[in-house]
Amino acid sequence: MEKSSEESGALLEADSAIDNAQISIQNVSMVYRGRSGWINKITKRTSKDYVALSDINFDIAPNTFVTIIGPSGCGKSTLLSLIAGLTMPTSGAVFVNGDRIYKPGPDRGVVFQNYALMPWLTVAENLHFAIETVYPQMSLADRKSRVYEYIELVGLKGAEKKHPHELSGGMKQRVGIARALAIDPEILLMDEPFGALDALTRGFLQDEVARIWEQKRKTVVMITHSIEEALLLSDKIVMMKRGPAAGIDEILDVNFPRPRSRENLDQQAGYHDLKAEMEDHLMRETRAVEAARI
Ligand SMILES: Nc1ncnc2c1ncn2[C@@H]1O[C@H](COP(=O)(O)OP(=O)(O)OP(=O)(O)O)[C@@H](O)[C@H]1O
Numbered sequence: 001m002e003k004s005s006e007e008s009g010a011l012l013e014a015d016s017a018i019d020n021a022q023i024s025i026q027n028v029s030m031v032y033r034g035r036s037g038w039i040n041k042i043t044k045r046t047s048k049d050y051v052a053l054s055d056i057n058f059d060i061a062p063n064t065f066v067t068i069i070g071p072s073g074c075g076k077s078t079l080l081s082l083i084a085g086l087t088m089p090t091s092g093a094v095f096v097n098g099d100r101i102y103k104p105g106p107d108r109g110v111v112f113q114n115y116a117l118m119p120w121l122t123v124a125e126n127l128h129f130a131i132e133t134v135y136p137q138m139s140l141a142d143r144k145s146r147v148y149e150y151i152e153l154v155g156l157k158g159a160e161k162k163h164p165h166e167l168s169g170g171m172k173q174r175v176g177i178a179r180a181l182a183i184d185p186e187i188l189l190m191d192e193p194f195g196a197l198d199a200l201t202r203g204f205l206q207d208e209v210a211r212i213w214e215q216k217r218k219t220v221v222m223i224t225h226s227i228e229e230a231l232l233l234s235d236k237i238v239m240m241k242r243g244p245a246a247g248i249d250e251i252l253d254v255n256f257p258r259p260r261s262r263e264n265l266d267q268q269a270g271y272h273d274l275k276a277e278m279e280d281h282l283m284r285e286t287r288a289v290e291a292a293r294i
Contacts, residue, residue, distance in 0.1 A: 070240030109180030
């Protein structure tokens with residue numbers, strides 16, 4: 001439960017010691033380009049470039065559950081989108097199993113906060129469509145059995161023929177998770193998957209994700225705003241600094257034994273120290289973001 005390292009520069013050294021890094025983020029910076037020559041009629045300002053991320057370095061070993069936490073707007077989604085291959089970094093590179101990423105791939109399944117389901121397809125069809133897209137050669141029988149395997153895994157048996165509008169938020173997110181897992185990715189990327197859910201449903205789904213992770217042992221990178229969620233699920237917690245030019249402040253190791261239970265998590269050695277450290281970090285960074293706005 002000790003800190004991995006203090007500064008992002010040191011992180012590179014410390015974490016590049018992972019020989020078998022599955023995900024390697026190397027010197028990654030991301031600049032969103034302003035519209036040159038465009039002048040806002042109200043503020044009379046030109047649209048400037050925005051440096052979202054600056055020189056991010058860290059490695060993730062296989063089968064690790066990593067959460068990313070940081071103040072709003074610090075670049076968490078940008079970082080996840082770079083790992084997903086949905087966005088290319090302005091400089092630096094992301095590697096998966098040693099290969100540089102240029103686009104999304106079946107080795108990386110993505111779960112979005114807003115579910116991103118196809119509303120005209122049923123639950124089963126949403127999964128089927130994803131499997132068919134990634135594995136066009138797979139036989140119909142195998143595709144169907146895979147659809148039902150994952151529907152069962154996330155506890156949606158009986159809801160196969162329902163359309164997304166007939167489902168609760170928690171059920172929709174189960175479909176999102178099942179769809180991402182059904183393509184059997186090595187890596188699961190989740191952008192605040194429980195952010196839109198009420199506290200109770202969120203708790204249920206956290207437990208489900210923990211259970212599925214025990215079973216499937218994918219490498220997971222998940223964004224969260226919840227300290228408790230991060231402590232319940234993670235092996236490592238990446239704490240990001242505020243932007244612009246956001247970077248990594250610290251990476252915390254969470255060594256609580258698994259399977260974990262939310263009921264007694266706060267009795268684990270080091271729990272309160274880790275929680276206090278995260279609270280301090282988020283308070284400090286969020287306060288600075290607010291101060292910059294005034
Ligand atoms: N396409 C874009 N063009 C310009 N700026 C962008 C774009 N996408 C994100 N940004 C800016 O980059 C910064 C990082 O955004 P990002 O969504 O990655 O942060 P975040 O940490 O995920 O935020 P939140 O916690 O609020 O979801 C923000 O200041 C955002 O306004």
